[in-house]
Amino acid sequence: MRMLLADDHDLFREAVSAMLTAEGGVAVVSVSRLDAVLQNLAGEPFDLILLDYQMPGMNGFAGLRQVKEAAPTVPVAVMSGTTLRELAEEALANGAAGFVPKTLGIRAMIAAVKRMGAGEIFAPLSMLDSPPALQPPLEDLTRREREVLEGICNGKSNKEIARDLDVQEVTVKLHVKTLARKLGARNRTHAAMIARDGGLLRS
Secondary structure: OEEEEEOOOHHHHHHHHHHHHHHHOOEEEEEOOHHHHHHHOOOOOOOEEEEEOOOOOOOOOHHHHHHHHHOOOOOEEEEEOOOOHHHHHHHHHOOOOEEEEOOOOHHHHHHHHHHHHOOOOEOOHHHHOOOOOOOOOHHHOOHHHHHHHHHHHOOOOHHHHHHHHOOOHHHHHHHHHHHHHHHOOOOHHHHHHHHHHOOOOOO
């Protein structure tokens, strides 16, 4: 199976691509922009296209419709860190092959990708019934925590962030632990995703 993955968040895109390839046997071509999606459609065909709803250039579901028009025979699905049932229903109404929450575990993600690639609709509406959690306010983070989070969003290691901020690496690790707790993040990638999707910081 060959899939085109489009997401402007480098850490998330690289992690998902690696896991789908290693554990799902999916050949993934990953891009960060909508125009790159359209350019790739001129080459070897794909079995599935997965678009980040909040990627620049998407303009709501206009990007979805544009890709569907360019590749009418390929299933095109939408993924998002925002787990609103209304958003999922609107995606399906606009012709999406599915709605994939970014909170899915890797096995569930692999199963969803293969089902959509086979022509099935994937929409875990039961996961989306509860109201969305309130986004943590930026004011809850200290200036230094915001600087560390910005480094994480830019794909930098703790060592690189420490060098940029002229602090010890152990200090950065403490800031990462604290900001992850404040954001309710499971790990660095999740913290960056929360920051981007919640509008706290832009990578």
